[in-house]
Amino acid sequence: MKKSLMIASSLALVASLAACNKEADAPKPVESAAIDTGSMSEMPMATEIKHGKGVGTVTAIDAAKGIVTLDHGDIAELQWPAMKMGFAIKPELLAGIKVGDKVNFEIDWDGKAGTVTKVEKVDS
Template sequence: MKTKLTLVLAMVLTPAAFAEEMKGMDMKQSMPMDNMKMEQSDTEAQTAKATGTVRKIKQDKGSVTIAHGPVPELQWPAMVMGFKATVEQLEDLQEGDEIEFEFTSKGMNSTITSIKQL
């Protein structure tokens, strides 16, 4: 009986607990994250390269959403995510552009260091 109660509570409480965290995520993309490395310290920034497709550009927020392929350096699967970028990096981009880019990643914050259209 205790196991069933625990399971029922987990099923009821889990969606509410993570609903806020999931806002804005593109859930149409499959994102197996069991191998993702997320334990970076605040001082440890890693640099990586990837290719992808520009999904959304927010000039006023200094960000771009990219559907990118796997990033082996960070043990990331293919996914859709947002990156910080400068106005200059964003000015020649359009939604749908195929790109190659380099970025730094500190925990959940990723910033583009260079970007070019393919």
């Protein structure tokens, strides 16, 4: 009986040690640098902002939503062909601008949306 108890104890000990060893080999989650520092400044940016200049005609204004629609010519800096498109704009930039006006404008493009940063009516 002593021999059986000794063998059973030895087997239990081997099984326990094997189980402990498997837990030690478990992969650990990778920690992000942004999580460690609590700062978003180290997170990669989606895209860089590009700046372009164009000439176009105002086809719609929604000052309440801060959107102006321009039918513009080519914008070389952004490699855009002529098109009609809506852009975000601060309402104060629209002072003196109305539908039908020909304008020079500058735009910031983040790869998804554009924001008009400057607009001025072209004298006819």
